[in-house]
Amino acid sequence: MTRQATIKKLTASPLLWPAAALVALLAVNLVLTPSFLSIRIQDGHLFGSLIDILRNGAPTMLVALGMTLVIASRGIDLSVGAVVAVSGALACAHIASATDPTSPGTVVTATGIALGAAVALGLWNGTLVSVFGVQPIIATLVLMTAGRGIALFITDGQIVTITSPPFKVLGAGYAFGLPVAILVSLSVFALVGLLTRRTALGMLLESVGINPEASRLAGVRYRSIVFAVYVFCALCAGIAGLMIASNISAADANNAGLWIEMDAILAVVIGGTSLLGGRFSLTGTILGALIIQTLTTTIYTAGITPETTLVFKALVVIAVCLLQAPKFRAALSRRRPRPQPRSGPPAPATAIPPQATPSRQPTGPTTQASAMATK
Amino acid sequence: MTAPVSGPTDAPVVHLRDVTIDFPGVKALDGVDFRLLPGEIHALMGENGAGKSTLIKALTGVYDIDSGSILVDGVERRFSGPRQAQDAGISTVYQEVNLCTNLTVAENILLGREPRRFGRIDSRAMNARAGALLGELDLSIDPRSTLGDHPIALQQLVAIARATAVSARVLILDEPTSSLDAGEVAELFRVMRRLRDGGTAILFVSHFLDQVYEISDRMTVLRNGRLIGEYPTAALDRVQLIAAMLGHELDLLEEIEDAVATGESTAGESVLSARDIGRAPGIHPMDLDVHRGEVLGLAGLLGSGRTELARLIFGADRATSGQMSVNGRPTKVRSPRAAIAKGFAFSSEDRKREGIVGDLTVQDNLVLALQARRGFARPLSKKVKEDLVSRYMEALDIRPRVPSALVKNLSGGNQQKVLLARWLITEPQLFILDEPTRGIDVGAKAQIQKLVADLAGDGMGVLFISAELDEVARISDRITVLREGHCVAQVGTECTVRELTSLIAGGGEL
Numbered sequence: 052m053t054r055q056a057t058i059k060k061l062t063a064s065p066l067l068w069p070a071a072a073l074v075a076l077l078a079v080n081l082v083l084t085p086s087f088l089s090i091r092i093q094d095g096h097l098f099g100s101l102i103d104i105l106r107n108g109a110p111t112m113l114v115a116l117g118m119t120l121v122i123a124s125r126g127i128d129l130s131v132g133a134v135v136a137v138s139g140a141l142a143c144a145h146i147a148s149a150t151d152p153t154s155p156g157t158v159v160t161a162t163g164i165a166l167g168a169a170v171a172l173g174l175w176n177g178t179l180v181s182v183f184g185v186q187p188i189i190a191t192l193v194l195m196t197a198g199r200g201i202a203l204f205i206t207d208g209q210i211v212t213i214t215s216p217p218f219k220v221l222g223a224g225y226a227f228g229l230p231v232a233i234l235v236s237l238s239v240f241a242l243v244g245l246l247t248r249r250t251a252l253g254m255l256l257e258s259v260g261i262n263p264e265a266s267r268l269a270g271v272r273y274r275s276i277v278f279a280v281y282v283f284c285a286l287c288a289g290i291a292g293l294m295i296a297s298n299i300s301a302a303d304a305n306n307a308g309l310w311i312e313m314d315a316i317l318a319v320v321i322g323g324t325s326l327l328g329g330r331f332s333l334t335g336t337i338l339g340a341l342i343i344q345t346l347t348t349t350i351y352t353a354g355i356t357p358e359t360t361l362v363f364k365a366l367v368v369i370a371v372c373l374l375q376a377p378k379f380r381a382a383l384s385r386r387r388p389r390p391q392p393r394s395g396p397p398a399p400a401t402a403i404p405p406q407a408t409p410s411r412q413p414t415g416p417t418t419q420a421s422a423m424a425t426k
Numbered sequence: 427m428t429a430p431v432s433g434p435t436d437a438p439v440v441h442l443r444d445v446t447i448d449f450p451g452v453k454a455l456d457g458v459d460f461r462l463l464p465g466e467i468h469a470l471m472g473e474n475g476a477g478k479s480t481l482i483k484a485l486t487g488v489y490d491i492d493s494g495s496i497l498v499d500g501v502e503r504r505f506s507g508p509r510q511a512q513d514a515g516i517s518t519v520y521q522e523v524n525l526c527t528n529l530t531v532a533e534n535i536l537l538g539r540e541p542r543r544f545g546r547i548d549s550r551a552m553n554a555r556a557g558a559l560l561g562e563l564d565l566s567i568d569p570r571s572t573l574g575d576h577p578i579a580l581q582q583l584v585a586i587a588r589a590t591a592v593s594a595r596v597l598i599l600d601e602p603t604s605s606l607d608a609g610e611v612a613e614l615f616r617v618m619r620r621l622r623d624g625g626t627a628i629l630f631v632s633h634f635l636d637q638v639y640e641i642s643d644r645m646t647v648l649r650n651g652r653l654i655g656e657y658p659t660a661a662l663d664r665v666q667l668i669a670a671m672l673g674h675e676l677d678l679l680e681e682i683e684d685a686v687a688t689g690e691s692t693a694g695e696s697v698l699s700a701r702d703i704g705r706a707p708g709i710h711p712m713d714l715d716v717h718r719g720e721v722l723g724l725a726g727l728l729g730s731g732r733t734e735l736a737r738l739i740f741g742a743d744r745a746t747s748g749q750m751s752v753n754g755r756p757t758k759v760r761s762p763r764a765a766i767a768k769g770f771a772f773s774s775e776d777r778k779r780e781g782i783v784g785d786l787t788v789q790d791n792l793v794l795a796l797q798a799r800r801g802f803a804r805p806l807s808k809k810v811k812e813d814l815v816s817r818y819m820e821a822l823d824i825r826p827r828v829p830s831a832l833v834k835n836l837s838g839g840n841q842q843k844v845l846l847a848r849w850l851i852t853e854p855q856l857f858i859l860d861e862p863t864r865g866i867d868v869g870a871k872a873q874i875q876k877l878v879a880d881l882a883g884d885g886m887g888v889l890f891i892s893a894e895l896d897e898v899a900r901i902s903d904r905i906t907v908l909r910e911g912h913c914v915a916q917v918g919t920e921c922t923v924r925e926l927t928s929l930i931a932g933g934g935e936l
Contacts, residue, residue, distance in 0.1 A: 252802040254790050262783045268742060268774060269783075269848065270766040270798040329785045 108344030117284030125328030133198020135308025138292030143302035169289025222297030260328030517589035527574030532556035579610035703748030723902030784834030839870030
């Protein structure tokens with residue numbers, strides 16, 4: 052293959068923009084805090100901002116993986132945040148009431164109860180959507196509202212704090228020098244990747260998402276597949292709930308997993324999977340989740356007040372989504388053939404107020420490439 | 427055959443001249459001329475895919491025409507949207523009434539043109555004006571009542587009143603009677619006649635032949651995007667009309683029937699035998715047998731139940747009566763999946779919605795049914811997949827020969843071939859083909875017809891549905907004739923296409 056063809060293939064890849072955005076964000080961070088990329092070893096564990104991003108992003112990553120499959124099936128799951136809360140609440144409530152909160156047996160039972168409940172909630176969603184044909188957004192909205200209530204009920208409206216070193220491993224522990232949370236998320240990523248791409252599941256799922264009726268007539272088990280993705284998504288949310296509760300050694304029914312459904316959906320969309328269903332990219336989703344987490348970290352390190360955090364998130368998200376929108380891309384490429392007479396009026400660029408800069412930044416792949424080259 | 431009438435004296439209010447609309451891979455309208463005169467009810471006739479709705483959409487500004495011209499009152503117009511067509515006096519009432527059911531009748535009629543006083547809507551004047559409009563149509567509906575409280579038939583009449591409120595000189599009614607009962611149809615026809623007598627030109631589309639003969643003054647017949655002719659209703663009897671719609675001049679039929687006679691049956695034992703199979707209310711219980719190595723044709727007009735019957739057999743819809751046996755053994759087919767397990771295959775008439783999975787590649791589309799039957803846990807190996815794909819792309823001449831191309835980017839004919847190949851890969855014993863040649867170019871059509879004959883020759887049982895009678899007659903060994911959900915005749919190759927036509931038109935009496 053010629054070099055030109057390789058470049059063409061690379062630029063045609065839907066992963067290009069999310070990857071570029073992530074690199075750009077990391078570059079911004081490096082400017083803000085020169086020690087950003089440095090990783091040091093302490094007590095055999097890796098430490099550093101990058102590791103923090105990975106560990107803090109692990110729950111979102113996990114939920115986003117489940118969400119990717121649901122969205123690929125033409126659905127959406129708004130209830131993941133509530134499932135996170137329920138799972139954490141159940142685990143902590145069990146450990147708190149156990150005679151020996153520190154024994155591994157208690158933690159295993161607690162994990163089992165929490166994940167069992169998550170699967171049950173997934174079955175509920177799956178039944179509503181695939182058996183009764185309720186619109187996914189409505190079906191999961193039910194649990195989004197009710198789930199947090201259930202979690203509050205489990206914890207009696209209190210924050211349940213526990214002291215259980217074995218339980219702390221999942222969210223705050225280390226193995227092979229890396230946080231356990233990220234290892235879990237990456238294993239699930241690998242597992243789902245194998246399951247969807249090494250078997251025919253991915254193709255059948257995409258087929259269902261693109262054209263449910265044609266798939267049904269071709270003999271695809273439409274219902275089972277839709278059912279399964281909701282159960283899987285809830286299971287992912289359940290594990291994420293355990294991670295969050297484990298990390299803070301407490302179950303906060305009000306705030307655990309709050310807005311995580313939004314972050315997960317954003318991660319999926321930034322990763323290039325269309326909300327209309329069909330073709331999906333797990334790698335894209337992982338990139339998307341990392342972008343969101345890096346963004347959050349960037350905002351903190353840049354000293355921006357937490358109140359404006361969401362605005363900055365929104366700007367980056369808009370930029371990435373616009374870059375993926377076919378119409379916007381068409382408009383861009385229509386402008387591109389005219390760079391020669393640019394020597395004329397560069398007026399619009401200067402006329403644009405500063406807040407537009409973040410959204411413009413990723414539009415020029417060359418600027419980014421050169422920015423990277425200088426590093 | 428009746429010759430098309432020569433120029434009437436009135437100047438047409440709408441005149442399409444040599445209009446062509448190209449869709450990727452198929453000409454939806456191909457050099458069509460069409461004239462609508464003031465004060466007439468004009469029926470637009472044709473089977474599915476003949477170009478009726480395309481013509482209407484060209485007239486109402488939904489589609490842009492690729493060549494030709496549209497003249498309204500002798501002035502050439504180019505509509506870039508429905509609004510412009512409306513401003514030119516062309517109004518459409520669609521099958522699905524698109525009014526606001528939560529508003530009053532008067533608000534619906536005058537929506538967007540409400541009389542105002544001091545900047546606010548003058549509801550008294552509005553009700554009065556709406557009442558007057560309804561009165562002109564001789565309709566006694568309270569303009570202040572909520573639209574949603576009225577039955578669909580009345581809502582439709584309100585939609586017509588709304589169209590006349592825009593002072594429509596051209597009114598297009600697209601299948602207005604499909605959800606009305608006999609009394610409501612009579613009421614609708616009364617209003618239509620009244621409007622016609624007032625000089626409005628009405629374009630009427632319906633697949634109920636009785637109604638067309640009752641109400642229309644003239645008719646235009648389209649087939650495969652081409653104009654077949656323009657006739658006074660009185661000059662064209664039903665058999666002639668159906669012959670025109672389905673695709674042959676009557677004298678031509680005689681030639682084709684010879685071809686039918688040469689087809690010899692190689693039928694073996696029965697693959698499918700259905701007794702009293704039906705689905706209330708549309709499909710009345712009927713018997714059906716398909717044998718190995720045989721092509722059973724299903725003939726009938728649109729709405730006769732030909733597609734519905736095919737879906738019943740394949741399990742896409744549940745039958746409400748009857749039993750089926752496959753290879754002599756009684757079986758229940760409750761889902762397409764169960765049907766596929768029995769060795770059935772079904773290529774739907776609605777290629778886009780029920781056939782292709784557009785955003786997947788040709789390769790994935792080809793192996794979809796086989797992979798679905800194997801289950802996700804037993805993926806086809808890369809090599810097996812590539813072998814199958816290249817073999818079938820070659821055999822069916824699917825172009826371009828690129829397995830990684832997205833199916834949605836293929837032409838209609840090639841998409842159809844992909845679907846056929848998808849099923850052939852599963853090696854079915856019964857292949858149900860619903861309109862496999864619709865909307866595809868002539869070359870692909872001939873290839874598919876030959877393929878069907880070859881498949882039967884190799885021992886497959888084929889159930890073949892087509893709106894084109896000569897095609898059914900040419901390919902089939904036996905033909906079951908359907909009319910309004912009843913099986914009206916089972917005929918062999920000795921039946922002439924002329925007889926077939928009158929069977930379809932007359933419901934069994936020869």
